[in-house]
Amino acid sequence: MPTLKSTAALFLLTLALGASAQPTTQVSIGNNASEETTCAVFNWDRQPVSWDQYPPRRITAAFSCPNTTNTTNKNTDTCEITGRGGYGTYSAVTNITGLAAGPLTALVQKTVDKKQLQTSNFSAQAMVYEGVARTPLAPGQSAYLTEIGRSYCFTGTVAGCTEGDHQVADDTPVRVCSPLWQYVPTVGNVIVAYSGIVNVTREQAANLTDPFAGQNVTLPNGAAGGLVVAGNGWWTGLVVAVVVALMV
Numbered sequence: 265m266p267t268l269k270s271t272a273a274l275f276l277l278t279l280a281l282g283a284s285a286q287p288t289t290q291v292s293i294g295n296n297a298s299e300e301t302t303c304a305v306f307n308w309d310r311q312p313v314s315w316d317q318y319p320p321r322r323i324t325a326a327f328s329c330p331n332t333t334n335t336t337n338k339n340t341d342t343c344e345i346t347g348r349g350g351y352g353t354y355s356a357v358t359n360i361t362g363l364a365a366g367p368l369t370a371l372v373q374k375t376v377d378k379k380q381l382q383t384s385n386f387s388a389q390a391m392v393y394e395g396v397a398r399t400p401l402a403p404g405q406s407a408y409l410t411e412i413g414r415s416y417c418f419t420g421t422v423a424g425c426t427e428g429d430h431q432v433a434d435d436t437p438v439r440v441c442s443p444l445w446q447y448v449p450t451v452g453n454v455i456v457a458y459s460g461i462v463n464v465t466r467e468q469a470a471n472l473t474d475p476f477a478g479q480n481v482t483l484p485n486g487a488a489g490g491l492v493v494a495g496n497g498w499w500t501g502l503v504v505a506v507v508v509a510l511m512v
Contacts, residue, residue: 300364301432304424306371306440311419313380316441317458318354318413323347323394323476326408326469329401345409345461347396350476354413354443354455355389362430363422368440372418382416382444390443392455394476399461406469411457417441 324347356365366388373386383390392413399409419439425432445453464472 299428301362301425301428301430302364302367303371303422303432304426306368306375306420306422306438308372308375308418308420313382314417314419314439315444316415316417318357318415318443320410320412320460320462321352321394321475322408322462322472323349323411323459324396324409325474326406326464326472327401328406328466328469329403331404343401343403345396345399345401345407347409347474348476348481349393349395350479350481351391351452352394352455352476353389353391354415354445356387356440356442357415358441359439360430360432360436362428363425363432363438364428365440368422368438369442372420372440372442375420376418380418383442384447386418386442388442390445390453390455392443392445392453393448393451394455394457395451397459405463406466407461407463408469408472409459410462411455411459414444414456414458415441416444 324345327345329343356369358365358368369386369388373381376386394411394413396409401407417439419437421435422432422438423434425434425436444456446456448454
């Protein structure tokens with residue numbers, strides 16, 4: 265049975281799968297008008313849930329650390345990446361060019377074994393909080409923080425596909441992926457993501473501002489200080505990078 269477990273502090277998520285032997289089922293809904301091809305039928309192949317990821321997103325401004333540290337007046341804020349994060353949208357995707365993922369998500373949710381679902385619904389689109397963990401920089405380093413949001417997927421075949429510029433034949437294999445998120449009280453849905461550092465030049469850093477500037481993001485209980493993450497590079501676990509983890 266698949267589970268989505270969080271520990272305290274960093275919300276390290278361990279995702280466990282289990283296949284369920286269910287008869288192949290079929291449901292159909294009316295097509296939605298769209299420039300993309302939509303399908304009326306999704307036949308689940310009874311394979312268990314699988315995992316994928318979205319392209320990287322920049323989630324902070326770029327920061328530059330001084331080449332040397334002034335021991336008489338240390339300013340650690342200039343030597344770490346910080347930010348309040350913000351809200352963004354992740355959408356469902358398929359592996360077929362021109363095939364609308366949105367209508368398929370409703371079909372998938374009605375067809376697959378409910379024990380395989382990792383979120384309360386297999387979303388066509390999810391508005392999620394993208395949190396920022398405080399991340400140290402080395403002297404002279406300029407960088408920003410990026411995240412790679414996670415998704416979970418089901419496979420099967422489609423039928424009754426119409427509209428759009430791409431012809432999709434009946435019984436075409438398809439993989440449909442939806443955003444993987446977890447609900448966090450007071451913040452809402454938080455994307456499950458890998459997080460990492462991207463190095464840039466000092467000149468580039470000056471032009472990379474906060475992508476969430478202008479959003480009114482209010483974090484409770486003084487949680488804006490964020491998390492302290494040792495070292496650079498990609499985190500080894502699935503992490504919900506959300507500063508309110510400190511409250512747990």
